[in-house]
Amino acid sequence: MNLNYRHLYYFWVVAREGGFSKAANRLNMAVQTISAQVRELEASLGQQLLKPSGRGVVLSEAGQTAFRRAEEIFQLGSTLMEELAQVGVQSVLRFSLGLPDGVSKLAVHRLLEPVLKLPSLRLLCHEGEFDPLIGELAMHQLDAVIANQPAPANPNLRLFSQKIASSQIHWYGPEALLGGLPVQARAFPHCLRHLPILLPTTHTPLRHALDRWFESEQLPMHIAGEFEDSALMSLFAMQGMGVFPVSALGAEELRTMPGLICLGGTQLGEDLYLINTRRARQHPAVLSILKPKV
Known part of the structure; x- marks a missing residue:
């Protein structure tokens, strides 16, 4: 059986748009044609891919499988067109990097x-x-991921993790906030009892470590905000919203x-890992990150 990729493309557009009418508008074609x-694609595959749902359509179980593969196929096609467009024009080095929520963007910048x-x-x-x-990385849609945890131990993913940084967590905040406290209340970490606190969101490893640290220090938390982006958190802190934790590596950017x-500083540390596939291990950007600093 030979797969008709034009038919697959029409199916893919219909699935993305949620119906034949919207797909027809996007493709500037008649609904009946699409x-x-x-239907020819379904007949050739021997599977129903789309089921009516109200005024639109939904994917059947077979349709979900076909759609996932179509996404990969046409994503690769788009990438191919972008890369070929650069041939003979200029040599562009593309580096696609994934940054999970909660990773210190200040540290990543460094x-x-x-x-x-x-x-x-x-x-x-x-x-x-x-x-x-991690799923996109395994499918070669990304060259690397920088995360505060290594890749999951799944041999099917064929991913490599290497620790590239480890630094202590420090607390920063507006000088005006600390200056508003009585002198006897300014010592760290006890000053945190009296200050509004900005924290990473609860699904990050650093947040879990900070929650345990507050409990061990017997400090109450007066949380004023929670952020996935550390750089955004620092901007809100600068405007007087609260004090916040940051790795020593990322703190260099706060100057x-x-x-x-x-x-003040804590005994908590944040580790950062570079995760990549075997194919991307020789990428110049990956090699430059892993190159020992003199």
């Missing part, structure tokens, strides 16, 4: 400094949850933010 093409020096670099940063990003001071 419907006939999809780690990417050698990457930014590469000639003709095109950096694509994708943010999202850890598991979906450009006026009014923020270091309250």
